[in-house]
Amino acid sequence: MNKPTNPTILFNKPYVDERVVESIRQVILAGKLSGDGVVCHEVEEQLKQLFNIKHVLLTTSCTHALEMAMMMLDLKPGDEVIVPSFTFVSTANAVLHAGGIPVFCEINPHTFTMDVNDVERKITSKTKALFPVHYAGVSAEMDEILELARKHRLVVVEDAAQGVNAKYKGKYLGGIGDIGAYSFHDTKNYVSGEGGALVTNNEHYARRGEILREKGTNRSNFLRGEVDKYTWVDCGSSYVLSDILAAVLKSQLEEIKEIQTRRREIHNLYVSGLNDLGQKEKLRLPIIPGYCESNYHIFCILLRDEAERNRALAKLKERGVRTTFHYVPLHSSPYALKELGTKNIQLPVTDEVAGTLLRLPIYPHLTDEEVRFVIEQVHEVLKD
Template sequence: MTGQEFHYIEQAKLGNVLAGDGPFTKKCHRWIEESTGSVKALLTHSCTAALEMTALLLDIQPGDEVIMPSYTFVSTANAFVLRGAVPVFVDIREDTLNLDERLIEAAISPRTRAIVPVHYAGVACEMDTIMDIARRHGLKVVEDAAQGVMASYKGQALGSIGDLGAFSFHETKNVICGEGGALLVNNADLALRAEIIREKGTDRSRFFRGEVDKYTWQEVGSSFLPGELTAAFLWAQLQEAQSITDLRLASWQHYHELLAPLEQKGILRRPIVPDECQHNAHMYYVLLNPEIDRQHVLSTLKQNAVDAVFHYVPLHSSPAGLRYGRAHGPLTITNQQSERLIRLPMWVGLTEQQQNKIVDLLLNATTN
């Protein structure tokens, strides 16, 4: 909490605008557009909703294929499965745990419509290569930048590089409003349709701008707007986004320094951030030596009041993933890294003393 959230919520209440697209929503739109360079930003009630909008915008049809990593949250796949598409799961890189750009081209088929890179832990995928592949094959790129607010690739904000991007402001993210997200439209040809789809398939936004004398049903859409109270809360967070990021980066760096001796001993591997990526310290994770019992480590930490957790169960091995998607190749790295990963506690206000204790406990749990 930044301290201004409830003040802005009170202002929204006094202004008698509680539904979507009020003054605070507009402030958030402008901030995202100016900070990312996107053609248009539209708040949504979740990142899941933003991803579902991308599938509608790209007119994804039953049987179409969409390339994505298996090591991601279910929303990445669900958004396209809802339109009848088939997620094609491609392995991840060993260093960043991002979609391995070297494997994408071999996974393309005549039915492929889009590539969905997921910027894991706020560290960018190799977007130059991905965008080049997409251009050569006539595909669209949807960036799942749920974890990528305030992160960039070669100076360009995550979410603003592909044709479309999606942010999350869920309470587990860096900048939050409880539940919430945003669609970033970077292809100007899709901007007007994005407004229509978000407004239940109507041109209501054009009506309020005075561009049409009445609004009507134009195409398939749904209600993807958050309420104004949510936007008011988010506005307080966005105003402090840089300071939030700076504080998280300081905690991330302290972990990184503390854990260097454990990496040198071969106990674990620390995160790798390529030089061209400016991350946002969304999470700090470690990859345990394969011979170490991860569940023992997690249980030991929990017994000492440290809430360390693992992350995704790969989608290709899940019941729904087996039913709706298909794996391209053995996904060896995905399987290996997902079984080794532990996320350490990370939040604004985490003290160095707490981090010191966490690392000491981690060392004891991995060596005893």
């Protein structure tokens, strides 16, 4: 196959069309660009309706939504929160910022989400919460996680940064545990450039979240006419999303079915085009369990070892295809080794997945021709 017209197939490209431009234009003409405005409220209602969640608070990032969630737990010194090591640093940072200690657990070798058996082994009298991270649009085993939480009286906070519009047994991710967090970063399926949301079906957490998001004030109560003035009532920060960024997201959500459909099509093209390499055990294709409805956020393959993964990454770049690895496990990071004393933690599945995983381009602007070109180049690189 000849190389597509574009000289390089990018790893990621956010979905942007004329509808996005018009949405931003309307906000500018309306003359209000700051946070928690009319468009923010419209988008929050969109998200509630789309994902059947009672309370949605748009935030400046998923990182900030995670931090707010941990702040709500009122952690004391020495309190522990169990998190997978195979996650973005924001998950662990949220625990640390709230005064807790992240305890790193192993991942399931099929879904790359937290291993519930290892989680149970690591629950102690100091454990206050479980922090499942949904990976690549594939959900953690939420029934088992919720059962552990009930048994040990723990809070469940879902890091659903990669789980927007994905489901576990018919339920949308983010709204299954006590609190959830979404990401609308430039790299996600539905974007605002930078942005996130704290979501919950719990009235108490929603009201606390409003206060934390508004610098620790009861401004939201004031705007609803519930108090005659607003004042400082808690320790918070400024986490409200601007109407301009909300406008970008609004236009994306209006095309949510089209975006999801195109990502599924690309995923299926990859699966059919690379299946022969999977049968020859040259790579492992992604696994989507029957209980999960994926949003196809990531298409990743596992190669035989880290050296082959790194070689494939370099060779594909030479051939005009940008790919990438993913997380460096947090338990082996310089900060964790120095500050959290994680040197002796053994998480072999996490280490193996992190060392062999390669992510291929997947985004709506990719053409079928480009996807077939990527498939061909993967075959060429792995043929030896």
